[in-house]
Amino acid sequence: TLLTSRPLCNPCDGTGWLSVHTVFSGQFPPQSPPPLCHLLAPDSLPVIIDFMLPGLCSRNVRTECLSYTPCRRRSVEHHWPTFTSPVHVNFLSPHPDEKERFEPTIFRDTIVLGLNEAGGDLDAVAKFLDVTGSRLDYRRYADTLFDILIAGSMLAPGGTRIDEGDKSKVTEHCVFTAEQDHASLRRYAQVFNKLIRRYKYLQNAFEEEIKKLLLFLKAFSESEQTKLAMLTGILLANGTLPPPILTSLFSDNVVKEGISASFAVKMFKAWISEKDASAVTLALRKANLDKKLLELFPVNKQNVEHFSKYFNEAGLKELSDFMRVQQSQGTRKELQKELQERLSQNSPIREMVAYVKEEMKRSDLQEQAVIGLLWNILMNAVEWNKKEELVTEQALKHLKHYAPLLAAFSTQGQSELVLLLRIQEYCYDNIHFMKSFSKIVVLFYKADVLSEEAILRWYKDPHTTKGKGVFVDQMKKFVEWLQNAEEVETQPQGQSTRFPA
Secondary structure, eight states: OBOBSSOSOOTTTOSOEEEEEBOOSSSSOTTSOOOEEEEEOOSSSSEEEEEOOTTSTTOOEEEEEOOOEEEEETTEEEEEEEOOSOOEEEEOOOOHHHHHHHOHHHHHHHHHHHHHHHTTOHHHHHHHHHHHTTTSOTTTTHHHHHHHHHHSSOBOTTSOBTTTTOGGGOOSOSGGGSOSSHHHHHHHHHHHHHHHHHSTTHHHHHHHHHHHHHHTGGGSOHHHHHHHHHHHHHHHHTTSSOGGGGGGGGOHHHHTTTHHHHHHHHHHHHHHHHSOHHHHHHHHHHTTOGGGGGGGSOGGGOSHHHHHHHHHHTTOHHHHHHHHHHHHHHHHHHHHHHHHHHHHTTOOHHHHHHHHHHHHHHHTOOHHHHHHHHHHHHHHTSOOOSSHHHHHHHHHHHHHHHHHHHHTTOOSHHHHHHHHHHHHHHHHHSGGGTTTHHHHHHHHHHTTSSOHHHHHHHHHSOOOOTTHHHHHHHHHHHHHHHHTHHHHHTSOTTOOOOOOO
16 A cells, blocks of 8 residues: 655646655665656546556556545636545555466466366356356467367477376366267367357357367377367368368378378268268368368379279268269360360361370260260360351361261260250250251261161150250151161162251
C-alpha cells in the first residue's frame, strides 16, 4: 500500500489532471525516481480508477479516491476534482485466470487435470472444454490443446512427447488411448465437432494440427496411427476437416516408409463407413487429389497395377476401380493430344494405328473408349462448311480417307454400337449434319467400319433419343436392303450391288 505525501491536485494549473506522486517503502531502489502518473479523475464519489503505473512490471494498480472538491480556472468553469485525502494504491497479484491464460504450462496442467477428472466420460470432456474456453486462451494455445486431446501431452517437433515421463502432465484420456474401433473414434470425433462449433476460431488451428500430425506419423506407434487414421476419416466424412489436409500424406518422409499408403487405407475405410465410395471419390476430385493418389507410394511403385492390387487386398475395390478410371482418362487426354498433332502433320494412317494399339496395351484401354475418342478427334480436326448442301460432301471425303483408322478399332460389336451412337449425337448436336447421318453410316458399312449386325441392332433397340426418329426415317431404305441381304448374296458373281442413297 502506497500513500501520497502531499495534496493531490494543484488548483493553479487549471488542467483538471490529477498529479499523483507516490512514495515507495523499500519496493524500489532508492536511486530510482518515483514514477509519476497523470489521471483524469471522474466526477463521482468514491472513485475507483484502474491504471498502470510505468515501471511496475505491468502489474495492476488500484487507486481509491476518498473525496474531492471542484477546481476552477479563471473565467472558464471546469468541474475538475481536488483531492485532499490520502490515496491508497494497492498492487494486485495477477488473477488466477490471468495466469492460466498466459502461461502455457498452467494451460497444459489445467487441460490435463480436467481430462483426468472427466475420465472416460466424453460428454463430461465436451462440457469441460466448453466451459473452460471462457477463461483459458484457446486461441493462443490451440496447438497445445489439440496435442493433448489427441496424443495426451504436448508434442515436440517430430512428434515426440515432451512430458512423457511426468504422469501429472500427461492424460490417459485422449484419442491415442481410446479403444481401436469405429464407434469409440466416432465419439471422439463428436467431441471435436462440439468444440469447434462452440469456438469457431479453432477451425484453422485444428486443420493445421492434423496436417502436422500426418507429418509426424513416423513417431507414433502402429496402433496410434490407426486411431488417427480412423478419426481423420470420420472427420472428413462429417465435414469437420476438408480433404486438402491430406496433402501432408504425400511428404517423402512418410511415403518412403510405406506409412502413407497404410494410413490412407484405414482412413478411407472409416470415411466410406460414414458415407459411401462415390462421396469419397467426389470429394477427392473436388480437391484435385484424385490425380495424386499414386503418390501415396514410393516412386518405384507409382503405377495403377500396384495401386489396384494394394487397395483390392485391403477391401477397397471401389477406390481401385476409381483409380483405373482416372488413369484411363489421363491416358485418353494424352492420346488425344498426340493424335491431334499427328493429324495436323498428315502422318500415315498405318503409323497412327500402331501408336494407338501400343497405348491401348500399355494403359489397358478398351476398344469402346478408343473408337469414341477417334471419332471426336476426326470431327474436330476440320473447320466445317456452314452450308448444309456442302458439308455432307466435305464430311464424306474426310471420313473416307480416315475410315481405315476407325476400322482398326471397331472389331467388336459393342465398339461399332458406340461409334453409331457418337455419329447420331454429333449429327443431332450440329444441325448442318442432320441430313448426313445415313450417308455416313452407309460409307462406314462399305468401308467395313460398321457391320450389318451393329446397324440393325442400333435400328431396333432404343439407346439415345437424340434425333432417333429423324435418323430412323433416313435409314429405313438401307435397313430394308440389309434385311434382304440373303437375296443379294445369291446374285451372280460380278454383278454390282447398289446401296440405297
